[in-house]
Amino acid sequence: MRDADWLPAEVRKSGITRTLKRGEALFRSGEPTVGLYHVLSGTVRLVRVDGSGRETFLYSADAGGTLAEASLFSPTYHCDAIAATAASVRLYPKAAILEVLRRSPEAARAFMAALAHQVMDLRTQLERRNIRAARDRVWHFLALNVGADGVTVQLHGSLKDLATDLGLTHEALYRTLARMTAAGEIKRSGGKIKLSRPV
Amino acid sequence: MRDADWLPAEVRKSGITRTLKRGEALFRSGEPTVGLYHVLSGTVRLVRVDGSGRETFLYSADAGGTLAEASLFSPTYHCDAIAATAASVRLYPKAAILEVLRRSPEAARAFMAALAHQVMDLRTQLERRNIRAARDRVWHFLALNVGADGVTVQLHGSLKDLATDLGLTHEALYRTLARMTAAGEIKRSGGKIKLSRPV
DNA sequence: CGAGTGATTGACTTAGATCAATGACCGTGG
DNA sequence: CCACGGTCATTGATCTAAGTCAATCACTCG
Numbered sequence: 001m002r003d004a005d006w007l008p009a010e011v012r013k014s015g016i017t018r019t020l021k022r023g024e025a026l027f028r029s030g031e032p033t034v035g036l037y038h039v040l041s042g043t044v045r046l047v048r049v050d051g052s053g054r055e056t057f058l059y060s061a062d063a064g065g066t067l068a069e070a071s072l073f074s075p076t077y078h079c080d081a082i083a084a085t086a087a088s089v090r091l092y093p094k095a096a097i098l099e100v101l102r103r104s105p106e107a108a109r110a111f112m113a114a115l116a117h118q119v120m121d122l123r124t125q126l127e128r129r130n131i132r133a134a135r136d137r138v139w140h141f142l143a144l145n146v147g148a149d150g151v152t153v154q155l156h157g158s159l160k161d162l163a164t165d166l167g168l169t170h171e172a173l174y175r176t177l178a179r180m181t182a183a184g185e186i187k188r189s190g191g192k193i194k195l196s197r198p199v
Numbered sequence: 200m201r202d203a204d205w206l207p208a209e210v211r212k213s214g215i216t217r218t219l220k221r222g223e224a225l226f227r228s229g230e231p232t233v234g235l236y237h238v239l240s241g242t243v244r245l246v247r248v249d250g251s252g253r254e255t256f257l258y259s260a261d262a263g264g265t266l267a268e269a270s271l272f273s274p275t276y277h278c279d280a281i282a283a284t285a286a287s288v289r290l291y292p293k294a295a296i297l298e299v300l301r302r303s304p305e306a307a308r309a310f311m312a313a314l315a316h317q318v319m320d321l322r323t324q325l326e327r328r329n330i331r332a333a334r335d336r337v338w339h340f341l342a343l344n345v346g347a348d349g350v351t352v353q354l355h356g357s358l359k360d361l362a363t364d365l366g367l368t369h370e371a372l373y374r375t376l377a378r379m380t381a382a383g384e385i386k387r388s389g390g391k392i393k394l395s396r397p398v
Numbered sequence: 399c400g401a402g403t404g405a406t407t408g409a410c411t412t413a414g415a416t417c418a419a420t421g422a423c424c425g426t427g428g
Numbered sequence: 429c430c431a432c433g434g435t436c437a438t439t440g441a442t443c444t445a446a447g448t449c450a451a452t453c454a455c456t457c458g
Contacts, residue, residue: 048326058322070315078319102304115314116269120277122321123257127247129328130255130366167329172414174438371446
C-alpha cells in the first residue's frame with residue numbers, strides 16, 4: 001500500500017514504533033499476526049524463503065507505505081518481512097485497525113482500494129515472470145516504470161535487488177543490461193536508466 | 200473469491216445473467232469496468248496476453264466464485280476474462296456493489312477478507328514461479344493442493360491449463376510428470392494425482 | 399467422418415543458471 | 429588514518445534443463 005492516509009489520527013498515535021537494522025526481521029512466516037505496520041523510514045521487503053534457501057521477492061514497502069495488510073485477516077504470517085535498509089516502522093494493533101474498518105466506510109473503502117491495487121500489482125508481477133526472455137522481462141519492467149518524461153526509469157535499491165524482483169540471477173541481469181546498453185537501447189547513469197526511444 | 204455469500208439478496212436479484220461459449224471473452228483488457236461477475240456455472244479464466252501472444256494465467260473462477268473484484272476500484276480492466284468452458288455468469292453493477300460495501304460493515308469485511316486472501320494466493324503463485332526446476336515447481340503445486348487425505352490432488356481442467364498455470368510448456372509438464380511417475384513419487388489416474396508419501 | 403484438441407514422446411537448440419574471479423566502494427575498528 | 433571484511437558490480441567459461449519444433453495417437457463433437 002502506498003500511503004496510509006485513511007488511518008485516523010487517534011489510531012496513528014496509538015502505534016508502537018520499532019527500529020530495525022539492515023537485514024533484521026520484522027516478523028517471520030508462521031508467527032501470529034499482530035497488526036498493520038507502517039514504514040516511517042527505510043525499506044522493508046516481504047520475501048518467502050523456500051526449503052532450498054531460495055528467496056522470492058514479494059513486495060517492498062518504502063517510507064510511507066504499509067505492510068502486512070492481508071495478514072489482518074489471517075492468524076499467522078505467510079512470509080518474512082526483512083529490513084532492506086536500516087528502517088523504522090510503526091505497528092498498529094490488529095483490533096484497532098479492524099475496528100476502524102468496521103466503523104468508517106471511508107477508511108474501509110480506501111483499504112479495499114489499496115488491496116485491489118495490490119492485487120493488480122501482483123498480477124503484473126506474475127505476468128512479468130511469465131516472460132521467458134530476460135531481455136523482454138527487463139523491458140516489461142522498464143516500460144511499466146518510466147517516469148513522467150516517458151524515458152527515464154529511477155531505480156530503487158541495488159541491481160541485485162532488482163534481479164530478485166525480476167526473477168533473474170544478478171549475473172543475468174548485468175549481462176542483459178550490458179547487452180541492451182551495447183545495442184543502444186538504453187543508457188545507464190548511476191541509479192537511472194534512460195530508454196533510447198519512449199515506450 | 201470463492202463465494203459471494205456476503206452479497207445481499209436484493210443485489211443478487213438485480214444481477215444480469217449472461218451465457219458464454221467456451222473461448223468467448225467476458226471482457227477484454229482496456230474496456231471500462233462495469234461491475235462484479237458471479238460465476239453460476241462453468242469456469243472463467245483471467246489471463247493477460249502480451250505483445251508476442253503469450254498468455255499468462257492469472258486466476259480461474261469456478262461456479263460460485265466471483266470475478267473482477269479488483270476492477271471495482273479501477274476504471275478499466277487490466278486483463279482478459281475468457282470462458283474456459285461453456286459458462287454462465289451474473290453481473291452486478293459496480294454502483295450497487297459499492298453501495299452495499301459502503302452500507303454494510305459485514306459485507307465490507309467479507310470483501311476485504313476475500314481480497315486479502317487473493318493477495319496471499321497471488322503471492323503463493325509468485326513464489327512458485329520463482330522455483331526454477333520444473334520438478335520442484337510441480338511439487339510445490341502438488342504440496343499446496345493435496346486434499347484432506349494428504350496424498351491426493353484433484354486436478355481441475357486439462358494438463359495444458361495446469362501447465363500455463365505453472366508457467367511451463369505443456370511438454371515440460373508431461374515430461375516432468377512422467378519422470379515423477381517413473382521415479383515412483385506419484386501415481387496418476389484420470390484427473391487425480393496421488394503422492395507416494397504425504398507432504 | 400473429418401476437424402479440432404489434448405496427451406505424449408523424440409530430437410535439437412539455446413538462454414540462462416552456476417561456478418569463479420576481479421575491482422570498486424564503504425564503513426569500522428584498531 | 430588506514431587496513432580489512434563485506435557487499436555490489438561486472439565479466440568469463442561451462443553446463444544443463446527447459447523451450448522449440450515435430451510427429452503420433454486417442455477422443456469428442458457436430
